[in-house]
Amino acid sequence: MDSEEQTLQEAIAAIAQSDPLVKLLQQVKVGRMKPTDPGLAAVTESWLATYRKAVMVEGLTKQALRRINPEPRLALLIETGIITSSHPFVSALVSNFEQALDRAND
Numbered sequence: 001m002d003s004e005e006q007t008l009q010e011a012i013a014a015i016a017q018s019d020p021l022v023k024l025l026q027q028v029k030v031g032r033m034k035p036t037d038p039g040l041a042a043v044t045e046s047w048l049a050t051y052r053k054a055v056m057v058e059g060l061t062k063q064a065l066r067r068i069n070p071e072p073r074l075a076l077l078i079e080t081g082i083i084t085s086s087h088p089f090v091s092a093l094v095s096n097f098e099q100a101l102d103r104a105n106d
Contacts, residue, residue, distance in 0.1 A: 008064040015047075015054050018043070020077070062104045071094075
């Protein structure tokens with residue numbers, strides 16, 4: 001595995017480890033948790049911070065960054081009401097992702 005692929009795999013592992021979609025989104029969909037639950041907000045914000053760190057890792061190409069594009073996951077979190085598009089953590093993640101794409105090599 002080359003250095004770029006290893007860096008990408010590490011970023012994916014970090015994101016997946018704290019991903020609220022895997023366990024908690026289903027709880028909201030079936031009504032066991034409310035989207036406004038403070039515990040859910042804490043987990044989601046922690047995950048967003050982890051995601052920000054992952055996209056800011058040096059050495060990822062545009063192609064690698066596109067593989068970890070946060071927008072589809074953010075859309076699900078926003079759709080279920082867990083977080084809003086105007087939340088500072090969401091804005092920061094989107095901004096950092098766009099910056100990373102701008103500075104990345106092809």
